[in-house]
Amino acid sequence: MDGTLLVGRTIYVLAGEVGFExxxxxxxxxxxxxxxxxxxxxWLLKGLSVERLLEIFDAIPLRTGAQKTIATxxxxxxxxxxxxxxxxxxADRLAKRLGIDRAFANELDIKDGKVTGKTxxxxxxxxxxxxxxxxxxxxxxxxxxxxxxELGVTLAKSVVVGDGNxxxxxxxxxxxxxxFEAQAELNEVADIVVKxxxxxxxxxxx
Ligand SMILES: [Zn+2]
Numbered sequence: 395m396d397g398t399l400l401v402g403r404t405i406y407v408l409a410g411e412v413g414f415e416x417x418x419x420x421x422x423x424x425x426x427x428x429x430x431x432x433x434x435x436x437w438l439l440k441g442l443s444v445e446r447l448l449e450i451f452d453a454i455p456l457r458t459g460a461q462k463t464i465a466t467x468x469x470x471x472x473x474x475x476x477x478x479x480x481x482x483x484x485a486d487r488l489a490k491r492l493g494i495d496r497a498f499a500n501e502l503d504i505k506d507g508k509v510t511g512k513t514x515x516x517x518x519x520x521x522x523x524x525x526x527x528x529x530x531x532x533x534x535x536x537x538x539x540x541x542x543x544e545l546g547v548t549l550a551k552s553v554v555v556g557d558g559n560x561x562x563x564x565x566x567x568x569x570x571x572x573x574f575e576a577q578a579e580l581n582e583v584a585d586i587v588v589k590x591x592x593x594x595x596x597x598x599x600x
Contacts, residue, residue, distance in 0.1 A: 395478040395485055395499075397465075397557040398592070399492070401455045401583060404480045411450045414438045427522050428560075432479060432531035436502060440511035443485065444504055451484045457575075459593030464492045470600055472553075473545055477537040479516075479530060479560055498537045502559070527563040531544055535542050535563035553599050555592075556580065570598065 397401040422436045439447070452517035460532040464474055475496040476485045485497035485503075486589050504511035519536070523546040527535060534556070542549055554561070557576040565571030565584050573584035581587045588594050 395476050395488060396480055398490060398555050399457055399458055399460045403452065403569045404484055405449060407454050408439065408447065408450055412439070412442060412446075419570070427515065427516055429520055429522070432500060434499075435510040436509070436513040438511040439502070442509045442596045443472060444507050444509070447509065448483065448487055451487060457592045459591040461492060462593045463596060464494060466596055467599060468493060468540060472599075473541075473547075475537075475541060475566070477532060479532050496541065498532065500531050523565075526594070527560075530550045530560050532560070533563060534561060535567050538564045553595075555595060564591075 405418065409415045417438050418435065421431050424431070426434065431504050445544070453594045458516055468474060468565060473496070474494045475498065476489055476494055477498045478485050480499055480500045481501060482497065482499040485499040488494070489497040498516060498518050503510040503566070516532035517528065517536070519528060519533070525555040527533055538552060538554060539549070543554055549567060550569040551574065553570045554564045556565055557573045557574055558580065559577065562580060565573065565580065570586065571579045571584045572586045572588055574588045574592060574595065576584070586595070587595050
């Protein structure tokens with residue numbers, strides 16, 4: 395979602411608007427595990443109303459070609475999904491806006507319309523002491539496998555798009571793994587590298 399469907403990253407935009415950029419930088423540059431950072435960052439949102447959060451989220455611009463890409467693959471009969479280490483309420487919001495079928499993310503605890511700071515991580519199989527991808531708050535490989543199982547779709551027919559290290563595991567396993575405006579290390583494991591307009595991926599899919 396962040397960086398692929400949206401320009402920029404939701405948490406940085408929230409930090410700028412709400413005013414916790416310094417604290418965010420501190421967490422991001424700390425030596426905490428990735429999933430611990432996700433938990434810590436949610437505390438920075440404590441007290442923020444859902445209304446304001448979504449107002450800020452809605453103003454984040456879409457990537458060029460995002461709407462066209464989703465509309466076109468849906469027309470072709472594909473099922474679409476968001477998997478993100480951002481928040482479920484944001485992912486659901488964007489999914490609804492773009493007509494995306496499913497969304498998987500971390501759950502922010504909400505009470506009386508406000509963020510409490512607690513989170514429920516999507517990844518229920520954290521392996522903090524193991525090397526590999528299970529240190530992320532969401533394992534996109536697991537999401538991909540589970541969704542393919544549920545839908546009765548072979549992995550070979552799956553297409554994924556990502557831009558960061560967290561996307562590596564799903565890009566490795568998908569039938570077609572696309573790195574979009576991605577970090578260099580992701581480009582190396584992806585089947586295809588795309589930059590600029592997201593709808594450029596369509597010529598590789600359809
Ligand atoms: Zn993973």
